[in-house]
Amino acid sequence: MKDRLQLVTFTKGELVLDANQVSTKSYFIRKGILRTYFLKDGKEISEYFCSKDEWINSPKSFMQRKTDIYYIDAIETTEAFSLHVNDLVYLFDHFPEMERYSRLSMGTIFGHLMERIASMRFASAKEKYIHFCESYHEIYHRIPLGMIASYIGITQETLSRIRAEK
Amino acid sequence: MKDRLQLVTFTKGELVLDANQVSTKSYFIRKGILRTYFLKDGKEISEYFCSKDEWINSPKSFMQRKTDIYYIDAIETTEAFSLHVNDLVYLFDHFPEMERYSRLSMGTIFGHLMERIASMRFASAKEKYIHFCESYHEIYHRIPLGMIASYIGITQETLSRIRAEK
DNA sequence: GTGATTATTTGATCTAAGTCAAAAGTTTTG
DNA sequence: CAAAACTTTTGACTTAGATCAAATAATCAC
Numbered sequence: 439m440k441d442r443l444q445l446v447t448f449t450k451g452e453l454v455l456d457a458n459q460v461s462t463k464s465y466f467i468r469k470g471i472l473r474t475y476f477l478k479d480g481k482e483i484s485e486y487f488c489s490k491d492e493w494i495n496s497p498k499s500f501m502q503r504k505t506d507i508y509y510i511d512a513i514e515t516t517e518a519f520s521l522h523v524n525d526l527v528y529l530f531d532h533f534p535e536m537e538r539y540s541r542l543s544m545g546t547i548f549g550h551l552m553e554r555i556a557s558m559r560f561a562s563a564k565e566k567y568i569h570f571c572e573s574y575h576e577i578y579h580r581i582p583l584g585m586i587a588s589y590i591g592i593t594q595e596t597l598s599r600i601r602a603e604k
Numbered sequence: 605m606k607d608r609l610q611l612v613t614f615t616k617g618e619l620v621l622d623a624n625q626v627s628t629k630s631y632f633i634r635k636g637i638l639r640t641y642f643l644k645d646g647k648e649i650s651e652y653f654c655s656k657d658e659w660i661n662s663p664k665s666f667m668q669r670k671t672d673i674y675y676i677d678a679i680e681t682t683e684a685f686s687l688h689v690n691d692l693v694y695l696f697d698h699f700p701e702m703e704r705y706s707r708l709s710m711g712t713i714f715g716h717l718m719e720r721i722a723s724m725r726f727a728s729a730k731e732k733y734i735h736f737c738e739s740y741h742e743i744y745h746r747i748p749l750g751m752i753a754s755y756i757g758i759t760q761e762t763l764s765r766i767r768a769e770k
Numbered sequence: 771g772t773g774a775t776t777a778t779t780t781g782a783t784c785t786a787a788g789t790c791a792a793a794a795g796t797t798t799t800g
Numbered sequence: 801c802a803a804a805a806c807t808t809t810t811g812a813c814t815t816a817g818a819t820c821a822a823a824t825a826a827t828c829a830c
Contacts, residue, residue: 478726485718497718501711530704537703538696544710545667551717552651552663558724559757560644563817583778591725596817598779729787749808762787764809 442525448472448512455510460503461496463520470516471577473585476507484589487513489577494518513581558591564600566590608691614638614678621676626669627662629686636682637743639751642673650755653679655743660684679747724757730766732756 446465448454454472455461465472472494474485485508488494499506500523530536550573557569570590571578578586587597612631614620620638621627631638631654638660640651651674654660665672666689696702716739723735736756737744744752753763 476722478722483722483726485722498711498715501708501714506715530707534700534703537700537707541696541703541706542667545664548667548717549664549672551714551721555717555721555724556642556644556649556651558721560649593818594778595780595819599817602779759788760808761789761810764807765787768809 442528443519443521446518446520448516448518450512450515452512453509454512455496455508457507457509458505460505461499461508461510462503462523464493464495464500464523464526465518465520466493467491468517468519470518471513471580472510472516472518473513473581474508474510475585475588476509482509482585482588484585486589487574487577487581487585513585563590563592563596566592567597567600608694609685609687612684612686614682614684616678616681618678619675620678621662621674623673623675624671626671627665627674627676628669628689630659630661630666630689630692631684631686632659633657634683634685636684637679637746638676638682638684639679639747640674640676641751641754642675648675648751648754650751652755653740653743653747653751679751729756729758729762732758733763733766 443466445468448470454465457476467488467490469490471487471489473487474494474496475482476485477483494510496506496508496510498504499508503523530540554573557566561569567586567590570586574581583597583601584594587594590597609632611634614636620631623642633654633656635656637653637655639653640660640662641648642651643649660676662672662674662676664670665674669689696706720739723732727735733752733756736752740747749763749767750760753760756763
């Protein structure tokens with residue numbers, strides 16, 4: 439197992455995955471922050487952020503072995519263990535109980551996504567920001583304002599004003 | 605297998621799952637429309653709609669065997685096959701290849717959810733409506749206006765005006 | 771360390787969509 | 801089939817947040 443995980447380091451700003459590549463590796467972060475984003479009208483829209491003890495990849499691309507619209511980059515210099523999709527398949531083949539574990543954790547991730555959809559629809563800009571800070575309370579202060587704004591779907595200016603007021 | 609699937613009928617308006625129950629069954633719809641919703645300030649907010657040849661349940665509740673905030677009801681009189689979670693587990697145990705299939709289809713569902721999050725953030729009310737009609741093109745005309753409005757996160761009045769203008 | 775980028779703040783408008791209220795249309799049900 | 805109960809439309813008004821523009825502030829690279 440050990441040799442299937444490779445320790446890699448990405449420097450701040452480095453591109454981890456380009457949107458025209460298939461996401462063949464999952465990264466388990468030891469230190470730092472990685473972020474998934476996509477481009478809309480030439481601007482970067484942040485999709486989510488991952489930090490210590492979390493796995494990151496481009497889900498659809500990784501699971502279906504085809505390209506998707508998502509990029510991954512490093513917001514801070516980051517150390518992570520990388521696991522190749524083939525090795526993951528090997529693990530699933532040899533440890534069938536992993537499938538069950540993976541299926542269960544999907545329930546959790548689903549819950550998060552659905553909650554996020556709910557919060558996107560009915561919250562004011564300020565509530566969205568508060569919700570963001572709560573769901574990323576460990577790292578929200580390490581993420582640049584502009585990236586947070588695009589994550590929650592408001593402009594930088596509005597977010598700057600929200601922060602100023604309290 | 606056959607005896608694990610039960611054909612059930614729900615009349616229009618009937619509650620299929622109450623939020624204080626654990627979702628122990630998945631329904632595969634043969635005819636009609638079922639809908640997942642939750643309550644916010646006493647109002648029903650539609651989460652998604654399912655029709656012919658689709659499976660519906662309360663995902664987090666179903667996968668983790670605990671209650672969640674979602675209700676399911678019938679928008680039209682609906683015929684569906686119900687499959688109990690225990691029987692599904694039985695199938696997973698006896699047909700390991702199902703796990704793989706399920707894991708792969710998760711990729712697709714993930715893609716849909718992520719796309720929806722993206723569309724919620726940057727679309728105008730009109731674009732959200734168009735996006736809704738596209739993703740539910742088979743059934744969008746059978747869903748009441750108010751439910752569509754809450755699904756896409758705008759008011760009924762605004763949706764009514766959008767429809768009027770074109 | 772200093773000039774050059776890049777990120778954030780502040781100010782002045784503008785507009786899409788929300789709110790409240792009431793009228794018109796549809797469905798349901800006894 | 802008529803009254804009641806919903807659903808949808810229309811109107812007048814308000815407001816949160818977008819846009820455009822320019823001034824600071826912070827960070828990076830040589």
